[in-house]
Every structure is written in structure tokens, then in C-alpha cells.
Amino acid sequence: MDATWMQWLRGYVAVTIRGQETERLVNEALADGLRLWSIRRTKEGELLGYVVLGDFFRLRPLLKRTGCRVHVRERLGMPFWLQRMRKRVFFAAGLVLFFVGMYLLSSLVWSIDVQGNDKLSEEQILQAAKAEGLYPFQWSFRLEDSSVLSRHLAQKLPGAAWIGVEKRGTHVTIRIVESATPEPKAPLNPRHLVASTDAVVTKVMAESGNPVVRPNMKVKQGDVLISGLLGDAANGKAVVAKGEVKGIVWHEYDIVSPLTxxxxxxxxxxxxxxxxxxxxxxxxxxxxxxxxxxxxxxxxxxxxxxxxxxxxxxxxxxxxxxxxxxxxQTVSVEEAKAEGIEQAKADLLAKVGPGAQVLAENILHEKTDNGKVYLKVFFEVDQSIVKERPLVQMQGD
Known part of the structure; x- marks a missing residue:
């Protein structure tokens, strides 16, 4: 595992331990509280690992007792880094100043982004934020907690249902969810529900209107499924037909599936x-x-x-x-066929809409050529078959 920050600050060394009783040395070192980690054995029987700089000098009595020898492979951590930096004082000073400057600059709010507003103007939102102490070039440590800012902004902006404030580095994002005011729905004109395609009806559920088909009936595209006319010609009433009609529809697919x-x-x-x-x-x-x-x-x-x-x-x-x-990677013909058919099913179900179900599949033609499998497949799908048609249009036909 990697060294922790505290180990890096204190300094640590990568060591090689040689001898006949290396395992005893490690066990006694751990028992004495010495911090060793990432210990592993090489093919030559040596042990490689890391030890904190302060504990490295505590290894000496253990080395004498076990007759082992230790070799330092690498010196790591801040003490050694500082030792190397002493020869480059100006570089080190510049590096420190760089980090101090970066810290100060990163403590400022440089930009504020407003998202999700439509009715509320961005200027109005930024003015409310400024009143709460949130504005460009403000110190981050002077800001309230994000949850407090969100609550105060929501109180100042009654047109917002929810406000979220998120700070990432020097950038603040204010997200707005405005209060929804439902728009009045325009009244629907009377209509029929008709077949969108040729099918065999499997399910009919009419919420309003007069169902004119039943399960197992064959329908053609444009046939009325649920009529928007109630009653007879003398006492008839036109309504908005609503409901669900499903039927079995046949789809033909050409599939190409590669063998690699x-x-x-x-x-x-x-x-x-x-x-x-x-x-x-x-x-x-x-x-x-x-x-x-x-x-x-x-x-x-x-x-x-x-x-x-x-x-x-x-x-x-x-x-x-x-x-x-x-x-x-090469796959078998059967695997390529199965993957191609599954992909075609997924595309088909996405196209025909929710609630559809593939009942059966029939491979009409199959051939393998030039590293690909070509299929012509017939799918039998139970799906919604309704579409709307205004009643005026029907009466004019």
C-alpha cells in the first residue's frame, strides 16, 4: 500500500533485509511497535519493505540479535525532499509562495452560475445572493453553509420551489427549481381511436367511448377500435375516445452480426x-x-x-x-445469431413503445459470409395499436 500523509511528512525509507532470520526480525520489530509495511519476499530470499525514518534507527539492536543486515534502497518523504531542496533555496521558496498564493486565490469565489431559472431573472437571483454575502471575489470562509444559503435564498425568492447552492473550488452554482403553475389544458376535440397497423386484437379497455372490437378480431390499419360516437343517429353524442387496445403485430428485421x-x-x-x-x-x-x-x-x-x-x-x-x-475476439455462429437477435429485440421494443412484448420469433433466412452472419427474422409482438383520429375527419370520409 502507499504511505500515508503522516508517514510522508515524517519520512520513510525503502529497505532490503538480508539474513537467515529475516522473519524473526520482522516479527520482533512489529511486536516492538516499529512501523513497517508492504513487506514482501524476493526469489533470492530477501525481504523488501518500507519503514518510518524514526523507526529505522530502532532496527539496530534487532539486527544485532538476529544477525541480519539492512540496505537502504530509497529515501522518501518530506525530510529527504527538504534536504534536496536546500540546494535550491529559491526554488523551494517559490514553491511555498506558489502554494500559499494558490491557497489564497482558491479561497475566493471567482464565478457564480445560475441554472434552472426561467421566470426568475438571473439578475434577481444574483441580487438576492449578494444580500446573503454571496458574490464574486468574496472569501469562501465568510460564506454561510450551503444549506443555510439555500434556505435564505428560498425565502427571498418566493417564485422558487427549491434552491440548491453548490461550491466547487472557486466556482459556485445556484440551481433553481421554480414553482410550477399548471397551465389550463385546452379542451380535447371528439375523436375515435383507430388501428395504427394491421393486427390481431388481444386486449380492449375503453375508458370513454364505444368499443367496437374484441379480442381475437383481425383489424386493418385505420379501422375504428373505440368509437367516439355514443348512442344512435337521433340521440348521438360525440366524446373523446380514451382507452387501451393491444394486438399482435408482425415485424420483419434484417440482422447483420459480425463473428469478431x-x-x-x-x-x-x-x-x-x-x-x-x-x-x-x-x-x-x-x-x-x-x-x-x-x-x-x-x-x-x-x-x-x-x-x-x-x-x-x-x-x-x-x-x-x-x-x-x-x-x-472470435465468437461462434450461434453466439453471433443470439446477440444479433437480442439487439434487434431491444431496438424493436424501444421503437414500438412501453408495454410491448415479443411473443415469438421465426428465422426466415440465414447465411454466413465474409465474417458476418446475415439473418431475416420475423418477430411476433404484442403491442399498443391505437392512434387518434378526429371525429370530424371520420365523418367527412
Missing amino acids: RTTKVYTGNKKVIWYGVAGGRGLQVSGFGKIPFAMYERVTEEERAAWRTLKLPFGRMKETIMEVKMQQ
């Missing part, structure tokens, strides 16, 4: 870059040079320095660059 798949795999090669971070800004301190991979992905992990439970406004960030390559 291109997948992304990790090679295990990686490069690690470390940054010093303060106030949302970073300065690279290791891992310089070009990235030696043609294709790669980046993964970042940020650690903030802490003292007990207090999070400090600076830290470090580890960026791991992992090499990837594209690999060709």
Missing part, C-alpha cells in the same frame, strides 16, 4: 504521476516525460492532508496512466 468482437484489455503496463495540490490547483512533482503508450486510460486519486479529524486545504494527487490495447 473488438474488446479493450489492460496490458498491466502503467506510469504513475504525482501532483502537489492546493485549493483545487495542482503542480506536477514526479513522472515527467512523454507517456510511453499509444493507447491508455487515466485514473486519478486525490488525498487531502489531515490533522486528526481536520481536513487541510492541500494534499497530493496520484494519476495512474494504464496502457490498453484493442483485442479481436
